[in-house]
Amino acid sequence: MPQFWRPVRTLLGLLLRRPLVGTCVIPILPDGRIVLIQRRDSGCWGLPGGLVDWGEDIATAAKRELLEETGLDLINVGRLIGVYSDPERDPRFHSACVALEAYVDGNFFIRDKAEVMRIEAFTVDAIPRGNLAHDHDQQLQDYFNGATVLA
Template sequence: MRRLWQFVQTVIGIIFRHPIPGTSIIPILPDGRIVLIRRRDNGKWALPGGIVDWGEDIPTAVQRELAEETGLDLVKIRRLVGVYSAPDRDPRIHSICIVVEAEVKGRMKVQDTLEVMEIQAFLPTALPPGQLSHDHTQQLQDYFAGFTTLA
């Protein structure tokens, strides 16, 4: 019985002591505006995105998270903006975030009311003032600078 408990503890440790992969999406509408969501948990503006589900690849996660949080359709992923892995980048968990720029279309509509309070499109020169949620300010700065970041 003791051996079984040690095995269970090892498995739990492996699962819960590893970073969780996720995505952030920089959604660009046909008119060039960037779509942001206002998070329900902290009230801050953020890029849409979330955790990659089991058995899912990154492009599928991007398409799903975009639809779930904004109601928008993915036209295409334009480029990889970066991979962000600092242990403190997400206050809830240690996550590794793959950030992409995406061409999107459709009508913005909050789909996930548990996570999203509001959706709005902003001109790149008129993003909401103040700190965005998580490390999304840095992600957008890297995007505007044309960087592909590994951080």
């Protein structure tokens, strides 16, 4: 390889090998139930969320992802639950996820049918814990414990 390409290759590696930034939403309906989606890729239940688009802030990404995956409107962002960045948290790639509590309203409607199979609202006791997608069990446990974590 010519000497010229070595720094270019190094720079590209530095620019492209970075964790992606995303957000997860813990959507709380007016009656207190928590909304989960059933993911098409794994069949697991999980929190709505996704990657932050270029030029977008976390709150805007959370609102957009919630609407795309559930049809629900984000009325008010509650508290920060945590920032989750374990390289193994998502089996597809290394991502850092900002988890937020969100008060939501509206009617369920799947806009992203390639990603979401079902939407359901659960009481706290009925959430299918133990086999949620990614690290969503941990995020919900931190939420219920009232914690704000950096993990």
